[in-house]
Amino acid sequence: MFCASKHIFGRLAPLRAASASTSPTSTSFPLRPSFFSSRSLTQSRLFASVKDLYYYNNSPKTAPNTSSADNTTNDFVKIVEVGPRDGLQNEKTIVPLDTKISLIERLSTTGLRVIEAGSFVAPKWVPQMADSTSILSHLLRSPPLAPNPVTYPFLVPNLKGLESALPSTTPPPHPGASEISIFASASEGFSLKNLNCTIATSFERFEPVVKKALEHGIKVRGYVSMVISCPYSGDTPPEKVVEVTKKLLDMGCYEVSLGDTTGVGNPYSIDVLMKALLEAGIPPEKLACHFHDTYGQAIVNCMVGLANGIRVFDSSVAGLGGCPYAKGATGNVATEDLVYFMHSVGMKTGVDLEKVSEVGAWISEAIGRKNNSKVGPALLAKRPETPASS
Template sequence: MNYGRTPLDDLPSRVTICEVGPRDGLQNEPVVLPVEVKAEFVARLVDAGNTVVETTSFVHPKWVPQLADAETLLSAIEQSEGVRYPVLVPNERGLDRALDLGMRDIAVFGSATESFAQRNLNRSVDESIQMFAPVVGRAREAGLAVRGYLSMCFGDPWEGEVPVAKVVDVASRMMALGCTELSLGDTIGVATPGRVTALLDALSAAAISMEHVAVHFHDTYGQALANTLTALRRGVTTVDASAGGLGGCPYAGSATGNLATEDLLWQLAGLGIETGIDLDKMVATSVWMAERLGRPSPSRTVAALAR
């Protein structure tokens, strides 16, 4: 149902949603879904109008068994023209696998803090940047787009508040490698609008254009939509979200689900911001996925519209 649109000043007319449900969403689920279900999930997301669908990861199955079927899944997906299907690669071996399958978009996953870098990558921040350098370099030489994820941008469960200057330093180093986009992760969902403003302003002052910045908010404390609106007012036009609010992080126990795509779509529609995504189809997709996972979607918009 449409309750009208009331635009606000200083907001973009269109926002690109990076749908992360198939990768970031499913990686934290205790249930390992059949590859046929995952392929249908991706197809449903594309049919709903998503043009960026983060599909899977080439992380070793020992660490993320939910995504051990990456090659099989990518072979089963009929890729649509005009749709990007980025995959996460941890190292050069992962890049080789992505190149062998003809992927055109990859992502690397870094950390702004030493504690999380050690737990997630088993190496320091400096060592992780060194590991990413040949991955990004080779990918760019091959004509691939490279998204750089930067996690723990606002708070870390082991280190507490993360200084803005530290985030800017690591962000600048990742962009200097040749990343085409930088996704700022509030991995444990502790950010509030003031912190978001401070970080984005500091990145702009460091000559990192908001054109190349995305935001990735978890909704642990119910702040994801407020933080997203703040980011849009600072010039960000790409927002990560997950169908039905799926997701978390297997290496940070306090990281609960991602911002639900449907909740984001409801807000953007009310603000008159175009996305090209059909909300009703997204709700139906998340209800369908919730049935396969055996639990209801945490998205309030899904709960409201699926009655």
């Protein structure tokens, strides 16, 4: 896929020419969601390599009208590990606290710099996260050994949840979390289903949370779900994603992660979304990509995000995860697969691929589920067998 792109594009030329005159909702182009306009189609294409997309995005005709386009020259990618929270929250059986803590500690040794550790949500809605306070206390009391500083964010949906993240003076006292995240939606249907309120109401609830967190020196990261399509509201217009992303940034979030929650995104729709965000003046360094791998498109979608200047990607060890409110949605892109891909195209992550693969194999066995990474099992299978002791 990442070679002979010149020849591949030569073969794609007739297809691209035909697509320019094809109706945006034509069945001859089933990969293209209905929100694509003729204008956006001329700005999007299926790329065979990161290099091609890099030159395409930085050509005089198509480079985003923003000074931040130079972010494409940065070769370091920060990976945000979401397995302990987004990955485990959808497991049908309760994962023991000791297993969760061990997972976080093992991940900390791999070179990852951000590991999402838990969520302060009502236990009746997400019982898997009921012990997040205990996880925070343990991390503050016994910071895991790590080759570099690690941040452990916690998801916070409201002011009540924020109380658990704030510094505490009651025994045992602790300094609180250093970072939290809030979760908005670009789809009204999903906001009503997941947050039990409209998008507008969700922002009314988030505002005091962000304000109080910042007052206590806690960084805030934003999530936007259903950035491509929603099972309740249909295709999500890119303009709506732009609107929600801007609100989160204006509110005080230092970064916004774009979630393809159902995993229906493809290189066309992701590229159009990236263009819409960049052309709206949102710097790529303020954005992250959070792709689920429901239809096997997560890695190629990461390629498109990468070439559009995104340098932060969320992933989950062993591909853990799913979405309880999106039927059929599978886990996030596997951390092992993402690290392998980034290294294969010359990017740096600071993550030890073999160590992450070992963690993926361990947690899959520990919770009795299939390892959804492709790279991890393949890499570990190449290890020479340990000779039996005589």
